[in-house]
Amino acid sequence: MPSVTPILQDDRWRSTHLGRLMGEALRRFDERVLHLMAHDANVPLALSNLAARDQIGAAHIHITRHLSLQGSRLTELAARAGMSKQAMGDLVDQCEAWDLVRREPDPLDGRARLIVFTATGLLWLEAFRLAVGRAEAEFRAQVGPDVATVVALGLEAYGSAG
Numbered sequence: 001m002p003s004v005t006p007i008l009q010d011d012r013w014r015s016t017h018l019g020r021l022m023g024e025a026l027r028r029f030d031e032r033v034l035h036l037m038a039h040d041a042n043v044p045l046a047l048s049n050l051a052a053r054d055q056i057g058a059a060h061i062h063i064t065r066h067l068s069l070q071g072s073r074l075t076e077l078a079a080r081a082g083m084s085k086q087a088m089g090d091l092v093d094q095c096e097a098w099d100l101v102r103r104e105p106d107p108l109d110g111r112a113r114l115i116v117f118t119a120t121g122l123l124w125l126e127a128f129r130l131a132v133g134r135a136e137a138e139f140r141a142q143v144g145p146d147v148a149t150v151v152a153l154g155l156e157a158y159g160s161a162g
Contacts, residue, residue, distance in 0.1 A: 022155075029135055030058040036131035043127045044120050047098060056098075062088070063095050063115075064128045071114035073106065100124055 014020070037043055038051035050056045062081035066072070072080075078088035092115055095101045100121040106112035117125060140148040 027058065029139070030061050032135045032138070033061065033128065033131040034058070036134055037124075037127045040127045040131065042123060044123060047100070047120070047124060050098065059087075059091055060095065061128075063091055063101065064125060067101065067115060067117065069117070071104070071106075071116035073112055073114060077115060095121070 034051050034056065038048050040048065043051070047056070062083065063077065066077055066080040068076075074089055074092065075085055077092070078085045081088060083091075092101060092103075096103065098120075099118050101115050102118050103113045103115055106114045136148075143151070
C-alpha cells in the first residue's frame with residue numbers, strides 16, 4: 001500500500017496544478033464576459049437585467065459559444081459543450097424562454113429539430129463577441145502581450161491534441 005505521508009506533508013499541488021489554474025481562469029474570464037454583457041447598451045434590457053442579477057451564468061455561455069450560426073441539433077450542441085443532452089436541453093429551454101434561440105425543423109431530417117439564434121439571440125451573440133474581445137484585451141494588458149500570445153498558442157495546441 002503506498003504511503004500517504006508525502007500528501008500529508010505538502011498538498012499545495014492541489015491548488016496549483018494546471019487543470020485547476022485553467023478552470024479558475026476560465027471561470028474568471030466567463031464572469032468578466034457576462035459582466036461586460038450585462039452593462040452593454042446594445043444587449044436587450046431584459047437580458048441585461050438577467051445577466052446583472054446572475055440569472056444568466058457560465059452554463060448559458062455554452063450555447064452562445066457553441067451554437068452554429070446555421071443552427072445545431074441538440075446532440076451536436078451538447079457534445080461541443082461537453083454536457084449531457086438533458087442538461088443542454090434545459091439550457092435551450094431557458095434560452096428559448098428568453099428569446100435567444102428557437103427550435104425549428106431540420107431541413108435535412110424532418111424528424112430532427114435545429115436550435116437557431118433569434119434576432120435577439122444574434123444581438124446577444126454580437127455583445128458576446130465584443131465582450132470576449134474586451135476581456136481578451138484586458139488579459140493581454142494584465143499579463144503582457146508576449147505571455148498572452150504564448151498562453152493562447154499553448155492552449156490552442158493542447159486543446160487540439162488528442
